[in-house]
Amino acid sequence: MKNNQIKPNKIRENASPWQGGIAKSITFIVTKDCQLACKYCYLVGKNEKERMKWPVAKAAIDYILSHEEMFPEASVTWDFIGGEPFLEIDLIDQICDYLKTEMFRLNHHWFNSYRFSFSTNGINYHTDKVQAFIKKNITHLSIGITIDGTRAKHDLNRIWKGDAQPERGSYDDVVRNIPLWLEQFPNAGTKVTISSADIPYICESVLHLYSLGIHEVNINCVFEDVWQEGDDKRFEDQLMQLADAIIDGGYYANYACSFFSEYIGKPLDPVNENQNWCGAGKMLSIDAAGNFYPCTRFAAYSLREKRPIIIGNVRDGIDKNKLRPFLTLDRMTQSPDKCKTCEVASGCAWCQGENYDAAATPTIYQRATAICLMHKARVRANNYYWNKLYRKLELEGSREDFEKNKPQVKPIDC
Amino acid sequence: MLQYLVILLDDTSASFCHYHVTKSTPRLMPLDTLKRGIRFGMIENLMIQFIYPNHALPQEYLEVIDTIDHSDIKPLAGDNADADIIVTDNWESDVSKLRDAVVVLRTCWAQFREHYSQLNNWLAVAKRLNVVVTDVERLNDDDREQYKAILETLSKEVEKLYVEGKSPQFNLLTDRMVLTEMNNCNAGDTTITLAPDGKFYICPAFYYDGENQSVGDLDNGLDIKNRQLYSLDHAPICRKCDAWQCRRCVWLNRKTTLEVNTPGHEQCVAAHLERNASRDLMLSLRSRGTFLPDKEEIKELTYLDPFEIATQWN
Ligand code: SF4
Ligand code: SF4
Numbered sequence: 001m002k003n004n005q006i007k008p009n010k011i012r013e014n015a016s017p018w019q020g021g022i023a024k025s026i027t028f029i030v031t032k033d034c035q036l037a038c039k040y041c042y043l044v045g046k047n048e049k050e051r052m053k054w055p056v057a058k059a060a061i062d063y064i065l066s067h068e069e070m071f072p073e074a075s076v077t078w079d080f081i082g083g084e085p086f087l088e089i090d091l092i093d094q095i096c097d098y099l100k101t102e103m104f105r106l107n108h109h110w111f112n113s114y115r116f117s118f119s120t121n122g123i124n125y126h127t128d129k130v131q132a133f134i135k136k137n138i139t140h141l142s143i144g145i146t147i148d149g150t151r152a153k154h155d156l157n158r159i160w161k162g163d164a165q166p167e168r169g170s171y172d173d174v175v176r177n178i179p180l181w182l183e184q185f186p187n188a189g190t191k192v193t194i195s196s197a198d199i200p201y202i203c204e205s206v207l208h209l210y211s212l213g214i215h216e217v218n219i220n221c222v223f224e225d226v227w228q229e230g231d232d233k234r235f236e237d238q239l240m241q242l243a244d245a246i247i248d249g250g251y252y253a254n255y256a257c258s259f260f261s262e263y264i265g266k267p268l269d270p271v272n273e274n275q276n277w278c279g280a281g282k283m284l285s286i287d288a289a290g291n292f293y294p295c296t297r298f299a300a301y302s303l304r305e306k307r308p309i310i311i312g313n314v315r316d317g318i319d320k321n322k323l324r325p326f327l328t329l330d331r332m333t334q335s336p337d338k339c340k341t342c343e344v345a346s347g348c349a350w351c352q353g354e355n356y357d358a359a360a361t362p363t364i365y366q367r368a369t370a371i372c373l374m375h376k377a378r379v380r381a382n383n384y385y386w387n388k389l390y391r392k393l394e395l396e397g398s399r400e401d402f403e404k405n406k407p408q409v410k411p412i413d414c
Numbered sequence: 415m416l417q418y419l420v421i422l423l424d425d426t427s428a429s430f431c432h433y434h435v436t437k438s439t440p441r442l443m444p445l446d447t448l449k450r451g452i453r454f455g456m457i458e459n460l461m462i463q464f465i466y467p468n469h470a471l472p473q474e475y476l477e478v479i480d481t482i483d484h485s486d487i488k489p490l491a492g493d494n495a496d497a498d499i500i501v502t503d504n505w506e507s508d509v510s511k512l513r514d515a516v517v518v519l520r521t522c523w524a525q526f527r528e529h530y531s532q533l534n535n536w537l538a539v540a541k542r543l544n545v546v547v548t549d550v551e552r553l554n555d556d557d558r559e560q561y562k563a564i565l566e567t568l569s570k571e572v573e574k575l576y577v578e579g580k581s582p583q584f585n586l587l588t589d590r591m592v593l594t595e596m597n598n599c600n601a602g603d604t605t606i607t608l609a610p611d612g613k614f615y616i617c618p619a620f621y622y623d624g625e626n627q628s629v630g631d632l633d634n635g636l637d638i639k640n641r642q643l644y645s646l647d648h649a650p651i652c653r654k655c656d657a658w659q660c661r662r663c664v665w666l667n668r669k670t671t672l673e674v675n676t677p678g679h680e681q682c683v684a685a686h687l688e689r690n691a692s693r694d695l696m697l698s699l700r701s702r703g704t705f706l707p708d709k710e711e712i713k714e715l716t717y718l719d720p721f722e723i724a725t726q727w728n
Contacts, residue, residue, distance in 0.1 A: 320679065321679055324651070324673075324679070365675060
């Protein structure tokens with residue numbers, strides 16, 4: 001059998017998201033402030049002023065929990081983002097206590113099926129308040145710390161805010177918290193974002209994260225149009241190096257990297273594989289002013305060019321008409337012809353917010369394709385990876401074993 | 415493919431549709447712009463529809479207009495001799511002036527609810543009657559029941575006319591019976607508008623909306639970005655719908671859902687109430703004898719908003 005003709009039903013390399021993707025994701029944008037000023041950060045409107053106040057958070061919770069019929073999903077993920085969410089740990093603690101009490105009091109169907117989720121820069125992870133919060137909620141918690149890789153790669157982008165020269169990287173301030181984090185969340189993964197300047201560091205960064213004890217590395221290229229000529233070739237070279245390192249070093253047995261997936265790089269059926277990629281509209285985000293968004297990427301602070309898409313607020317509730325475009329959006333209707341007929345289309349992602357921001361008119365129906373060449377480069381390296389890995393496993397007679405036990409990567413939400 | 419060019423002869427040209435004319439000071443399209451607009455229509459092979467204001471046009475304008483085959487949409491309040499379509503938003507209009515005319519009656523929901531029983535007079539004289547409920551996007555659940563009941567009442571009037579041997583044409587009740595496919599406004603797809611400022615707009619509503627929403631001008635030609643979104647095949651809800659008489663108003667779409675290709679709930683519900691009333695009317699007429707034998711029966715549906723089954727095709 002040719003290596004790339006593996007039956008898909010044998011492969012389970014991506015773990016299902018929590019509750020098989022049926023969880024509602026509700027995001028509190030608790031602050032637009034952050035200690036860092038990451039160079040690739042899409043949050044163009046970060047500031048220190050817009051912090052969520054308790055009455056707004058409470059009104060949002062009261063609205064959501066009292067409209068159970070509008071949120072039929074079996075489970076919920078209460079998500080907290082910023083800026084840096086742990087800057088608002090007091091408010092978050094108050095929100096979570098209230099949520100638990102209210103879900104119980106109302107006998108809400110989410111009471112036994114919720115989790116609190118955080119994406120943090122990790123800087124405040126060890127502080128007493130954050131630790132007390134973690135201990136209180138540990139059974140319903142997932143926390144991702146963002147670390148980009150080696151010190152060089154991380155400090156290239158993830159620098160402290162301010163005008164200090166030379167720029168001060170945040171690597172040491174984050175890495176010191178990794179052992180505690182992994183002790184509390186041994187299966188935690190990290191999320192890495194690749195922009196043009198990061199390409200030369202990809203291979204060493206992934207290996208570095210493995211060496212820190214992180215077994216699951218989720219990486220994606222930014223969707224914005226930042227790519228330079230030749231980046232795709234450089235990207236492919238890095239991924240080939242990474243493929244060799246993972247396979248030759250035997251990491252594939254216990255470590256996962258989302259770059260390599262057996263599902264990517266295939267044509268997609270126009271009818272049966274017509275789903276939208278992104279979950280905007282099936283999620284709900286709330287900002288400090290009490291406005292609702294289909295996803296955080298549609299809030300003003302995330303948008304470069306366009307007006308925010310506000311779908312309601314904590315006082316008037318959700319305007320269902322504003323959700324209709326999100327809920328009926330499909331792949332074919334938003335894609336240009338080159339994507340519809342692309343022979344390596346599977347796994348090529350998009351972000352509805354970036355599509356909207358980059359579109360020629362204010363629409364979510366124009367797919368941005370800035371990552372086209374990068375996806376194709378990834379597909380080539382990915383083909384190489386699986387061909388090489390399966391040949392090795394077959395020669396060693398360990399393929400079946402690998403299939404049963406292979407490490408899994410949770411799909412990246414965004 | 416573009417087929418029609420709407421030319422607004424004046425800033426106060428009458429509205430023939432959902433939008434309101436937000437300009438109150440008359441300002442004629444400059445004569446040179448008019449000539450160039452007509453030339454554009456000729457070059458692009460478009461059928462031109464002129465929209466007139468209440469006030470009379472200078473003779474030189476009439477002469478220029480006459481240089482091309484066209485249709486005239488004129489307000490009842492002005493000089494409407496030779497109009498192909500007469501528009502009014504006045505329920506008190508003298509219906510005797512509408513004999514054998516194609517008439518557009520614009521009305522808000524509140525007025526419609528109050529005056530609908532007069533429509534049999536309009537239907538009795540007009541060759542065709544189009545009623546446009548201008549604030550259809552505000553119809554709530556209570557209104558919905560009332561609209562249904564009103565359509566039933568009007569349906570009886572229409573049925574009487576058929577029984578008398580007449581062939582009334584009434585957009586809310588008879589169009590769906592004779593259509594075999596979608597017949598929407600098609601602004602931005604088959605129709606484009608030239609405004610007095612020499613710029614193109616998807617339809618007059620986008621001109622009167624305020625912010626500059628032009629899609630090209632006479633100097634540089636048409637430039638409709640994301641033009642595919644105005645076509646039916648890029649409208650995920652509408653392309654599965656069979657309320658073929660619906661205006662599918664892209665301007666209302668954008669107002670209610672922020673996307674030109676996605677209708678709001680209320681527009682869909684109103685169109686389905688009309689569709690269903692047409693169905694009942696057709697069945698009733700067929701129970702009396704042969705009626706439109708070459709047309710298929712309109713199917714019974716379990717929903718009033720095709721969005722409700724949207725997940726089935728997503
Ligand atoms: S991909 Fe972008 S728009 Fe989609 S859910 Fe994620 S952040 Fe939002
Ligand atoms: S888009 Fe069409 S239906 Fe809507 S206001 Fe304009 S002309 Fe009328």
